[in-house]
Amino acid sequence: MNNTARIIKNDLSLVLCGGAGQGIQSVEQFLVKILAREGFYIYATKEYMSRVRGGSNSTTIRISSHPKRAPVARMDILIPLDDKALEHMAPRLSAETVVFGDEEAVKPPRDASWRFVDIPFSKAAIEIGGPVFANMIAAGFLAGLMGVAKAISQSLLETFFAGAGADIIAKDAAALERGYDEAAKVLERNIIAVEIDRHENRSGDILINGAEAVALGALAGGCDFIAAYPMSPSTGVLTFLAGQSLDFEIVVEQAEDEIAAINMMLGAWYAGARAMVTTSGGGFALMEEALSLAGVSETPAVIHLAQRPGPATGLATRTEQADLNLVLYAGQGEFPRVIFAPGTLEEAAALTRRAFDLADRFQVQAFVLTDQYFMDTYYTLRSLDVGADPLARHIEETDESYRRYRITEEGVSPRGVPGFGDGLVVADSHEHTEDGHITENLQVRPEMVNKRLRKLDLLRQEALPPLVTGDEGAEIAVICWGSTYPIVQEALAGMARPDVCLVSFSQVYPLSGETKDLLGRARKIIAVEGNATGQFSRLIALEMGFNVHGKLLKYDGLSFTVEEVIEGLSRILSEGV
Amino acid sequence: MNNTARIIKNDLSLVLCGGAGQGIQSVEQFLVKILAREGFYIYATKEYMSRVRGGSNSTTIRISSHPKRAPVARMDILIPLDDKALEHMAPRLSAETVVFGDEEAVKPPRDASWRFVDIPFSKAAIEIGGPVFANMIAAGFLAGLMGVAKAISQSLLETFFAGAGADIIAKDAAALERGYDEAAKVLERNIIAVEIDRHENRSGDILINGAEAVALGALAGGCDFIAAYPMSPSTGVLTFLAGQSLDFEIVVEQAEDEIAAINMMLGAWYAGARAMVTTSGGGFALMEEALSLAGVSETPAVIHLAQRPGPATGLATRTEQADLNLVLYAGQGEFPRVIFAPGTLEEAAALTRRAFDLADRFQVQAFVLTDQYFMDTYYTLRSLDVGADPLARHIEETDESYRRYRITEEGVSPRGVPGFGDGLVVADSHEHTEDGHITENLQVRPEMVNKRLRKLDLLRQEALPPLVTGDEGAEIAVICWGSTYPIVQEALAGMARPDVCLVSFSQVYPLSGETKDLLGRARKIIAVEGNATGQFSRLIALEMGFNVHGKLLKYDGLSFTVEEVIEGLSRILSEGV
Amino acid sequence: MGQFDAIGKEISWCPGCGNFPILNALKSALEGRELKPRDVVLVSGIGQAAKLPHYMIANVFNGLHGRSLPVATGIKAANPGLTVIAVSGDGCMYGEGGNHFLHAIRRNPDITMIVNNNMVYGLTKGQASPTSPLGLKTPIQIEGVTEIPFNPVAIAIAAGASFVARSFAGDADRTRKLIDMAIGHKGFALVDIFQPCVSFNKVNTYQWFKDNTYAIEDSHDAGDPMAAMALALREDRLPLGLFYRREGRSSFEETLPAFRRDKRPLYDRPMDLSRLRKLIDKKRTAR
Amino acid sequence: MGQFDAIGKEISWCPGCGNFPILNALKSALEGRELKPRDVVLVSGIGQAAKLPHYMIANVFNGLHGRSLPVATGIKAANPGLTVIAVSGDGCMYGEGGNHFLHAIRRNPDITMIVNNNMVYGLTKGQASPTSPLGLKTPIQIEGVTEIPFNPVAIAIAAGASFVARSFAGDADRTRKLIDMAIGHKGFALVDIFQPCVSFNKVNTYQWFKDNTYAIEDSHDAGDPMAAMALALREDRLPLGLFYRREGRSSFEETLPAFRRDKRPLYDRPMDLSRLRKLIDKKRTAR
Numbered sequence A, B: 001m002n003n004t005a006r007i008i009k010n011d012l013s014l015v016l017c018g019g020a021g022q023g024i025q026s027v028e029q030f031l032v033k034i035l036a037r038e039g040f041y042i043y044a045t046k047e048y049m050s051r052v053r054g055g056s057n058s059t060t061i062r063i064s065s066h067p068k069r070a071p072v073a074r075m076d077i078l079i080p081l082d083d084k085a086l087e088h089m090a091p092r093l094s095a096e097t098v099v100f101g102d103e104e105a106v107k108p109p110r111d112a113s114w115r116f117v118d119i120p121f122s123k124a125a126i127e128i129g130g131p132v133f134a135n136m137i138a139a140g141f142l143a144g145l146m147g148v149a150k151a152i153s154q155s156l157l158e159t160f161f162a163g164a165g166a167d168i169i170a171k172d173a174a175a176l177e178r179g180y181d182e183a184a185k186v187l188e189r190n191i192i193a194v195e196i197d198r199h200e201n202r203s204g205d206i207l208i209n210g211a212e213a214v215a216l217g218a219l220a221g222g223c224d225f226i227a228a229y230p231m232s233p234s235t236g237v238l239t240f241l242a243g244q245s246l247d248f249e250i251v252v253e254q255a256e257d258e259i260a261a262i263n264m265m266l267g268a269w270y271a272g273a274r275a276m277v278t279t280s281g282g283g284f285a286l287m288e289e290a291l292s293l294a295g296v297s298e299t300p301a302v303i304h305l306a307q308r309p310g311p312a313t314g315l316a317t318r319t320e321q322a323d324l325n326l327v328l329y330a331g332q333g334e335f336p337r338v339i340f341a342p343g344t345l346e347e348a349a350a351l352t353r354r355a356f357d358l359a360d361r362f363q364v365q366a367f368v369l370t371d372q373y374f375m376d377t378y379y380t381l382r383s384l385d386v387g388a389d390p391l392a393r394h395i396e397e398t399d400e401s402y403r404r405y406r407i408t409e410e411g412v413s414p415r416g417v418p419g420f421g422d423g424l425v426v427a428d429s430h431e432h433t434e435d436g437h438i439t440e441n442l443q444v445r446p447e448m449v450n451k452r453l454r455k456l457d458l459l460r461q462e463a464l465p466p467l468v469t470g471d472e473g474a475e476i477a478v479i480c481w482g483s484t485y486p487i488v489q490e491a492l493a494g495m496a497r498p499d500v501c502l503v504s505f506s507q508v509y510p511l512s513g514e515t516k517d518l519l520g521r522a523r524k525i526i527a528v529e530g531n532a533t534g535q536f537s538r539l540i541a542l543e544m545g546f547n548v549h550g551k552l553l554k555y556d557g558l559s560f561t562v563e564e565v566i567e568g569l570s571r572i573l574s575e576g577v
Numbered sequence C, D: 001m002g003q004f005d006a007i008g009k010e011i012s013w014c015p016g017c018g019n020f021p022i023l024n025a026l027k028s029a030l031e032g033r034e035l036k037p038r039d040v041v042l043v044s045g046i047g048q049a050a051k052l053p054h055y056m057i058a059n060v061f062n063g064l065h066g067r068s069l070p071v072a073t074g075i076k077a078a079n080p081g082l083t084v085i086a087v088s089g090d091g092c093m094y095g096e097g098g099n100h101f102l103h104a105i106r107r108n109p110d111i112t113m114i115v116n117n118n119m120v121y122g123l124t125k126g127q128a129s130p131t132s133p134l135g136l137k138t139p140i141q142i143e144g145v146t147e148i149p150f151n152p153v154a155i156a157i158a159a160g161a162s163f164v165a166r167s168f169a170g171d172a173d174r175t176r177k178l179i180d181m182a183i184g185h186k187g188f189a190l191v192d193i194f195q196p197c198v199s200f201n202k203v204n205t206y207q208w209f210k211d212n213t214y215a216i217e218d219s220h221d222a223g224d225p226m227a228a229m230a231l232a233l234r235e236d237r238l239p240l241g242l243f244y245r246r247e248g249r250s251s252f253e254e255t256l257p258a259f260r261r262d263k264r265p266l267y268d269r270p271m272d273l274s275r276l277r278k279l280i281d282k283k284r285t286a287r
Ligand SMILES: Cc1ncc(C[n+]2csc(CCOP(=O)(O)OP(=O)(O)O)c2C)c(N)n1
Pocket: B229, B230, B231, B232, B258, B282, B283, B286, B313, C046, C047, C048, C049, C050, C064, C065, C088, C089, C090, C091, C092, C093, C096, C116, C118, C120, C121, C122, C123, C124, C129
C-alpha cells in the first residue's frame, strides 16, 4: 500500500460500483453534468446486470483535458457502494487505485495492495435521513475533489431534483455539503491530487449517449413513425422518441411482438411515413420474414439493431458484435441492403439520418448496427450535424398510368403512396408484374430479380469509405468496425507504432471500393472484433479478397478496454502476426 | 412439319400439360407405376402454379432403358389437355415433338412446326360419361403406345381406383380401353415408334419422390415427432409422416405457426424425442430465434427446409436454391450447425437419417436443404438404405450430480432427459453455468462460447466429402450442390469433355477438408447454382479460399434442364471461362 | 360495371368458390359508400382469400401470411384519411396471425377485418385450419381434428372488439350490408364470413351453412356484451348478423398525438430542422 | 425445507416483489401433491417472472420470451408422464406469446400455465404490458395506456379453455390452492395471478389489489361458461378463484396415436427398422 499522495494528471478514470437501485446513476448523471459544465471532457460508460434491484453494476467516468472516448481498465478512483463492489471490481483494482468507501458498508480486506480511504458515506447518510442519501454525499465528495465550486453544485442540485419535495431537496443539499466536507478533508490529508485542465469554451458541449445519438439521427432523417417491442439494449431509442412524440408529432407504437412492429413499419412506409424499428438480435430474428417482404415489395425500412451477446437470450444487458452475419444474410431469397455501424456518437446521428435517406431514395432496407456498449456510452460533443437542409421525401404524385414496379435502368421505380395522385399503389409479397400484381410469368421473374439486385450497385456507389487513422501507407493495417473504433484508436495512439495504421469501418455493407486500395497497401491485416468468429474479417475476405492475418476477438460480454487492445495487438504484432 | 414416323430409342421424354384439377396427376401416377412395373427406368417431375383449379401445369416423364434422373427441355411426346397447354409449353416445343391432343379442346395453330395428331380424348370422354374420363383415355393411349399389355393396365386400374364405385371403375375401364384403341391406330399409321429396352429384373424398383425420400430418411433416423406449419413445397414430408403416424407411432402436430412448431420440436428433443420440423424459407425465417435457442441450449434439432423462390412469398410453387445463406447464418449469436443438400433420392434418405444422428450425437442443429424441384421429382430406385442397425439414442441416465452443460474437451456434454435418472435437466436460453442456470459470470461466458464452438470441429471431422464424377485431375472443375447434381451430371456426360470433372456437394456446411485437395487440382472452377448471386460459390471462396471463375445461375423459378446446363457450360467454357 | 371492378382479370379461384360472392359483396359495399379506389387500401396476407385484392381496383398491400393486420394498422396510422380493409383467410388471420388479431382489437384502429372463413387451408391443399370442425379428416389430421375450433366471434367480444359480425358468403345481401356497416364503424370491425371451399372442405358446404345458420333476431341488443357472447357461444345453430357493437370509443389513430393538431397524413408534412436543433441545444451542458 | 427449495440461491428479484409469494405457493402446491422434482418440468420464457424456475429444484427449460407454451406442449407430448408447468409473465404469455395462448387452449395439453401478471414489463423496466390498466403512464406510453387491457380470463373462456382461475400473490393460500387444482386438472389449466411489481407498477400495488378484488362466491357454478364469462367481464371489482372448469375433455396427449398402445415416453422406445423396411417395400412397383 502506497501512502503518498496520488497525483492524477489530465486523465482521470473514476468508477462507481453498487447494486441496481442504489442510485449510482444519479451520482453519475449529476457528476457528468456538472463536470461537463466546468469545461472538462467527459466520457462515461456502464456495465450492469439484467435485474432491477441488487447485483453489481458499475459506471466508469473519464474526466480529461483532451477528448477521451474509450473505456479503460485502469481505475484511478473507485467508489464502492456496497460489500459486493470490491469483489466485482477486483480484476480492475491495481496499486494505482485509490478506493474511497464507507469501511463498514464496503468491508475492505486488510491486506489490499491498493489504498482504501474510509469515507462515512453510509453512516453520514443515515444521520442525514436514510441510506438513499449516500449517493449525493458521494456526488458532493467527487465534485469537491474535482474542485467544482460548491455554489455551482448546489444550484445544479436544485434543477436536478426539481419536482421533489422541499424536505428531500434540503436533505440532498445537506448530503452534498457533507460530501464537500469529506473531500476537503481528503485533500487536506494530501491523499490525492487531481490536475486536469479545464477549457472554459467547452462548457456548453452536447452530452448524449448512443441511444440518444441514434434517435436524434432518426429525427434528422425525418423519422415520423416508430414501432417496436421493448428489448435491451435497443429500447433507449424507443424511449427517447416516445418522449419526443408530442413535440415532433411522431407516431410511436409499442407492438405486441417484433413481427407486428416491423409489419407496422412497412405499412407506414407504404403509406408515406418515414418509419423505423429498434430491436436487438433475438427480436430481429423474428423480423426476418418481413425484411424479406420489404425486399420483394421494395418497401423502404430502417432497422436499428443494438447487439447483445447471444445465442438466444444470452447476456441481456451485455455487449457483443456478433449479429453482423445475421443482418447480412437475413430473410429468405436475395435482395440488397445497406448496413451502417457507427463508431462515434456523431456517426450514429449522421448514419441513422443517412439510413433514412438511402432507404427512401433506393427503396431498400437500411440497418444501423450498434451494441449495448455503444447505447450506454456517453460523452461530450461540440456539435451534432443534422444536415443543412431537411431531407427530401422520395415519393411522387401518381397518375392513372402509375405502375409501382416499373422496370428502370437503375432498378429504382418511382414510389407513389396511396391517396396521393390518381394512381393506384399495389405492393406485393409475391413475384409480381410492373403494376404490382401477383404473377407466375417466369419471364418476368428474372427481370424483377435483376431489377432489385441492381440497387446494390447504387448502394455500392454511395458507400462510405473506411476512415484511416495514422499513415495510409503503413505496413500493418488494423481493421475494426462499429463501436470499437475509438477504443482501438486510443490504443494505437498509445502504442506509438508508426508502422501500424487503423482502418475503421462505419459502413460495413456494401463496402466502399476504396477499401481495396486502402487495405491493398498493407502487408498484414489485423482485425479487432467483439465476437468469437471474426465475422467482419470473413466479410472482408469474401468481398475484398484480403486475408486477415491476425484477429483480436472478445466475447465475454464486455467491450474492449484500451489496455486490452494494446496488450492484444502487441502480442499479435510480437508474434509477427 | 414432318410426317414420317418418329422413332424414339431408349430415352423418351413425355409431357402432360393441363389445368389443375384436370387429372394430369392421375395419368402420371398410373403411367409411372405401370411403366416401372414393366421394367423401364422411370423419372418424373412437375411444375405447377399456385392454385387449386385451372392454370397450366405440366409433368415431364422420362422413360428410359438406362437410368435418367434429370429434366430435359426436349419433349418427344406432348399431351396437351386444354387450350392453354400449347402456349404454356411453347418454349419447349420443337420439330421433334409429336403432339397428341383433341383438336377441338386444344386448338392447335395451323402453321405449327411440330406434328399434331388429333386424338379425341375429350369427345370420347364425353361419350363414355363426362370430361373427367379424358385422363384415363390418355393413360390407356400412352400405355398402348409403350406396348404395355392391356390386361396389365386393366388390373392396375382396379387397384388404382379401389374404393371408387363400380360404375366409375367401369367407365374408367372403358376409357382405358378407348385409349388403347387410339394407340393402336396411331401405331398402325406409323406416326411414332418407341423402342426402349425393358429390364425384367428392374420390375420391383422403389418409386418415390423427394418428399418421401426425406420422410423415409427421417424414419430411418428414428424420427418420432414432427411439428410443422404447412408451407409449399415442404408440406409433403409432413403429409407423409402424418400418414404413417399410426403405424410408426409418431407424434404429428400441425402448429399454429412456425414459431410454435420449432419450439415444440425443441421441447420434444429436450424430453427425449427425435423430432423435426419441415418448412420453407419464409417459415424458417420465423424460426430463427428458436434456432438460436437450440444453439445456446444445445438442444438437438432437425430442420428440413424445402426452398422456393423468394424474397418473401415469391413464387410459392416454384424452385430455387437461394436459402443457403439464410440457413448458414440464421439466428442471433454464434453457434455451429450442419447443412446437408441431397442431390439424389438415396442421398435424401441417407442424409436425413444422418441429420438425426449428428443432431443427437453432437447436440447441434442439422439442416436438410432441398427445394421444390427435388420434392416433386420421383424416379425408380433399386434400393433405399435405412442403415443396418437402428441408430442409438444419445441420452444417458442421470444421477444427482448431473450437470447438463458440463464442459468437456470435445464440447459435447452428456445429455440427460427429464424423468430418466435422478438428475435434474436444466436447459437455458441465457448464458449459463454448467448446471444450466442463468449466470452473469463473465468468466464462464467465453468458456461456454468455446465449448459450443468446439462442436464445429467435430462436425468438420465428420463432414462428407464432395463426389467427383469424371477425372479427379481434370483441368476444370464444375461444382454444384443439392438438387442440381444429377442434372449437371447428365449434362457433362453429354458434353464429352474429359478435361472437365464434376465436384458435387451433398454436405454444404461445414465443408470436408478433402474439398481443398479436390478443387486444388483444378485450374478453373465453374459453379452451377439455382440462384442469382452464387451463394455456394461465395461459401467455397470463403471457406476454402478458391475463386470461382465462372457461374451458371438460374432463378426463373424452374430447375435447370440438361440442355440448359450443356448450353450454359459450353458458353462459359468457350469464353475461356 | 363499378369502379372497383377489375375487368378481364383472370381469377385463380376454383369455380364455385365462396370467395367470388365475397369479392362481389365487398365491391358493392364500397360502391355503395361512394368511395374512390384511390382512397381505399386493401391489405391481405397469403392464401386463397388473400388473393382477393388482386381481383379489384384499389390500392393494395398484399403482404405475408398472417400479417395483414399490423400492416393495415401501420397504413392507417400513417394516413388516417384512407379507408383500410384487411381481408384474408381463416388460417391467415386466426392461425399464423392470431396474436395480431388479439392485439389489433385492443388497439382499435379504424380498419375493417374481413375473414373469408372456409374452415380449411385452401391454398396449401386442405389441412385443418383453426376454425375446422371437430372430426374433419385431412391429410394431416388423419383421424380428424381434435382441437377445439377457434371461435373468432366469441374471442373478439371477450377481447373487447368494438364491432363484431358474422355472415355467410351464400347470403350476398347480408354480407354486403355487414361489410358496409363495418366500414362505417369507427374503430376495429370484424366481419367473419363463412365461405364454402368446394375443393377441400366437403363438410361445410353451401348447403351445410344454409342448414346450420340463422339470422340473429331483431330483438338482439348488439350493445350488450353478455347477450352477444351468448349468441357467440351457440353451437347448435350458428347465428349470422351483428353480434356486438360499441360506439364512442376512440380509434387508435385518434389517440395518437401526431394527428392532434395536424390532420394531414404523415407524407404531407414538411420536416422542421429548427425544432430538432432546439432539442439538441437542450442537451448542452452550459449553465 | 421442501424438496423443491433451492437453498442458498441468490434471487435477483426486488425485495417485496410479488414473485416471491408465487414461488412459495408453487413450491408448496408441488410438495402437497407429493411430486418429485425429477418428474416435474418447469418451462418459462423471458422476464422477471420467467426466472422463477431457476429458484427452485426441478427440471427446467427456460426458453425464449413468449414461447414457453409450445415448448411445454412438446415436452408433454414426448413424455406424458411428466408434470409440466409453464410459468412466465404477462408480457411473455399474452404479448409476445399471445398466439400460443390461444392455440394451446384449443389443443388442451395437460399442462398448467401460471402467469405472474404484474400488468407491466418488469425486466425491461416499466413499459406497458397487454394487461396494463388504461391510463397507466410509462416511459413509452407517455400519455397513458390507451389500448384496452387484455382480459386473459375472458379470452380463455371464450377460447374454450378447460380450467380458468385467477389469484392474487398477496393471497398465499388461494394461490397455492388454485395452483394445486390446476395441476390436478386433466387438460390445459390457466392460473392468472395478480402480482404486484414494486418497482414499476405504482398503480396496481398490494393495496390496490386488496381493494379491487374479491373471492368468487361459493354459489358460482364453475361448470357454466356464461356465468364464468359474466364474472370475467366484471370491471368494477375483480373476482378471484375458479371461474370455469370443464372436465372430461381428452387432453392433447390422449388424442395422440403415439400413446394409444404404448404408454412409454418416446425416449424409452426402441427403433424398429423392419417396420420401415416393410414400408419401403410397399413403395416397390412389382406386380
Ligand atoms: C410464414 C408462412 N407460412 C406458411 C405459408 C403457407 N401458406 C400459404 S396460404 C396458407 C394457408 C391458407 O389458409 P387460409 O389462410 O385459411 O386461406 P385459404 O387459402 O383457405 O383462403 C399457408 C399455410 C406461408 N405462405 N407463409
